[in-house]
Amino acid sequence: MNGTPESAGIAEPDGSWRRFDAAPLPPVLQAAQDCFGEHGYHGTTIREVAARAGLSVPGIYHHYPSKQALLVGIAQAAMAELYDRTLAAAEEAGADPVDRIRAVVESLVLFHAHRGPSAFIAASEIRSLDGDARAAHIAARDRQQRLLSDAVDDAAAAGRVGTPVPHEAMRAVTTMCTAVAQWYRLDGPLRPEELASTYVRFALDLLRIDGAGPA
Amino acid sequence: MNGTPESAGIAEPDGSWRRFDAAPLPPVLQAAQDCFGEHGYHGTTIREVAARAGLSVPGIYHHYPSKQALLVGIAQAAMAELYDRTLAAAEEAGADPVDRIRAVVESLVLFHAHRGPSAFIAASEIRSLDGDARAAHIAARDRQQRLLSDAVDDAAAAGRVGTPVPHEAMRAVTTMCTAVAQWYRLDGPLRPEELASTYVRFALDLLRIDGAGPA
Amino acid sequence: MNGTPESAGIAEPDGSWRRFDAAPLPPVLQAAQDCFGEHGYHGTTIREVAARAGLSVPGIYHHYPSKQALLVGIAQAAMAELYDRTLAAAEEAGADPVDRIRAVVESLVLFHAHRGPSAFIAASEIRSLDGDARAAHIAARDRQQRLLSDAVDDAAAAGRVGTPVPHEAMRAVTTMCTAVAQWYRLDGPLRPEELASTYVRFALDLLRIDGAGPA
Amino acid sequence: MNGTPESAGIAEPDGSWRRFDAAPLPPVLQAAQDCFGEHGYHGTTIREVAARAGLSVPGIYHHYPSKQALLVGIAQAAMAELYDRTLAAAEEAGADPVDRIRAVVESLVLFHAHRGPSAFIAASEIRSLDGDARAAHIAARDRQQRLLSDAVDDAAAAGRVGTPVPHEAMRAVTTMCTAVAQWYRLDGPLRPEELASTYVRFALDLLRIDGAGPA
DNA sequence: TATGAATGAGTCTTCATTCAT
C-alpha cells in the first residue's frame, strides 16, 4: 500500500498520520538536507555535506553514488512520507468529502510544519533533479495534489462548496499550506496542531464551505 | 516618493499601479532572470546568461561587475517596483482599512502575475545574496509586508475582521498571493485582473471580513 | 633557536652553516621556484607550475591553497634558511667584530651561490606578496640585514673600520653579496667557497679594515 | 655617435653627462614605468597605465601598438641614455685607464641614482621582453658592461690593479653600482654627486688601485 | 584621441568524483 520504497508504513488506520518523530532521515541525507536548505543544491558542495555528516568525502560516496542521489533521496522520502500520511488521513476521514478536505488540509499542514526542511527542498529543487528523477517527482507531486483536488471536486459535486471558483480556491489552499514550510518554526510559539486546525478553518472559509457538515 | 533609486515613478495617484508594460529590465538582467528562474542562481553560469543575452562573457562584465550584481539588480528592481505599486494602491484606497486590504491584495496579485519570474527569484534566492545585499533585501521585504499587516491591524482595530487569528490569516493571504508567481502563466486562460479580484474575495473570506463595507 | 617554523636545524655550532645539500624544497615549491625565476610571479601560470611538478592543476591546490601560498612558501623558506645560517655563522665567529663580518659575508655569499633561485625570488618578488606576507617578509629582511650592520657598527666602534662612511660601505657589501644570486652558476668555473673568500676580501677592502686582526 | 634612435645627444665633450633633468620620458612611458616599477610588467594592466597617464585605453594604443612596446620603449631609452652618458664620461676621461674607471663608475652611480626606476625595470624585466627585443637588450647590456671591463682590463695591463681577481672585482663593482637603483631615493639625505664619489672610492679600494694616479 | 561596447583567449580556482591504502 506504500507509495514508494522509502515509505515507512504510516498508513495504518489509527490516526498515526498525525504523529511525527524527529529525524526520519539517515544521517547523510539529514546532513545534505541541512546544506541544501541553507545554500541550495547547486550552492552546496559534497565537502560541506561530508563535514556536516562527520564523514570523509569518500565516506559519502560509500553510502550514495552521487550528489544527485542525495537530492533524489531527500525528495523521494519527502514525497513518499507526505503521500502516505495524507492518504491515510483521507482514508480515515471516511466518505464525507468535506471531512476528507478537513483531513487532507490537516495532514498537509502537520507535515509542512514538522518536515519543513524536507518539504522546502522537495518543492524548491525540482529543477535540480535530473531527467528521470524529475519526471518521477512531478508525477508524485501530481498524485499528491489529486488527494485534495479530488476531495474538493467531490464536495463541489455534492453542492457543498460555495465559491464559484473551487479550482482556484483549491490551489490557493494548497499553496498556503505548502508555504508553511517556508516560515514555520517548530520551536516557535505555535503548536503544529493549532496551526493545522487554524488552516482547516481558513480552507473551509476560502472554499465557502459550511462548516456544519452535511445536511 | 519613491521607495528606492530603482523605482520608476509609479506612485502617481491615477491607478497607474494597475498598468504593466512588458520587460522593465535591461536586457542583461532579463537574460539573467530567465536563467536564474530556470536553474537557480548557483545553477546558472555566466556563459548561459551571456548566450541568452546575445553577448560574450566579457560583454556581461562590461555592464555588471559580477554575477552577484546581476542577482542584486534583479532583486532590487523587483522589490522596488512591488513596493512602489503597492504603496500607490494603498494610498489611492483612502482611509477605509478594508479598502486598503482590497487594494494591497489586488496589487500583490497583479504584480506576481505580471512579474512572476522577478518575484520568484527575489523570493527564492535571498539565501544567495551576499551579506549587505541580503540585509537590504530583508529590510525591503519587511517594509513591503507591513503594507498589508498594517491594513489588517487597522481593520481589526475597527472591528471589521471576523477571524480570531488575524495575524495568521494575514500570513496565509500573503503566502497565497506570492505563490501566484510560482504557477501563474500570463499566456494561460486567466487574466491577471480576474485572478486579482478572485484573490481579493479569498482574502476577505479568509479574514472573515464582511465585504459590504463599513456600516 | 630557529628563526622561523621553517628553519631546519642549522644552528649547531659546528660549521654546518657552510654545508649545503641540494633542493631543500618540496617538489611543488621547487617547480614554482623554477617558474617564478624564469617568468616572474605574475608571468607564471599555475598550469606551468603543475606541468613542471608533474601534477595536474588541482594537484597543486591539493598541496597549496593558492598561487600566492607558493610564493609565500618560497620566500619564507629562503629567509628562514638564510637567517639561520647567517646567525650560526655570526655566533660561531665569536667576540671579534671583524671575525663576525667575515663570517656573515662568507655566509651571505655561500647562501646566494647555493640558493640563487630562492634568494632571487625572495628579493625580486616582494612586491608580489600580499599585505601580511609582505610585512612579514620585510621584517625578516630587516632582521637579516641587522646581522651585518651590527657587526659593522661594532667594528667601527672598536676603531677597526677605516672608511669614513661605514654605513654606505655596508650597504655596498650587502648588495654585491645578494647580487651573486643574479649571475652566479653552480655549474660554472667558480666554487662557492672560492667566491666567498674572494668577497670577504672585497668586503674588508671596501670597509678599509686591516685584515691582520685586532692588534 | 648615438647608441640607439632614442639617444638624446648627450655625448658632447663638456661634462654634460653629469647633468640630469627630470622626466626624459614621454608621459605614457612615464606612466608605464611607474606601474611596471610597482607591480612588474606582468602585474600591470593597460588600464592602470591608462589611468595613471590620464588617458583612455584606446588612447594608449594610439601612441604605442602594444603593452610590449611600452616595455621596449622604457628599456631602450634607459639603455641608450646610460650608454651615451657612460661613453661620454669615458671619452672625456682621456687616456689614463684609472681615470676612465673613475669616470665610468661615477657615471654609473649618477645614472642609477637619477634614473632608478628606469634602470630597475631595464634590469629586472629583461625576461619579459619578447625575442628580438630581448636579444637587442642583452647586446646593449653587454656593450654597456664592456665600458667598465675594458677600462679595468687596461688598468690591469698597465699594472695598476692590485687585486688578483680583477674580473670578479669588476663584477662586484658593477653590481653594487646598479643596485643603487634599488634603494636610493632622490629625496633622501644623500646627493647623487656625494654617492658617486663615495662609490668611486669603493671601486678603487675593491680593485686595490692606488688612488694617487699613474707613477 | 575620448568613449563605450565588445571579445578570444586565458587566469586562478573549485567541484564532483575516483582510487590506492
Added chain:
DNA sequence: TATGAATGAAGACTCATTCAT
C-alpha cells in the same frame, strides 16, 4: 569507511586588444 592524493571539467572573472562613433 577514513585518509590522502589526484584529476577532467568547468566556473567566475580578467586581460590585451579592437572597432564604431
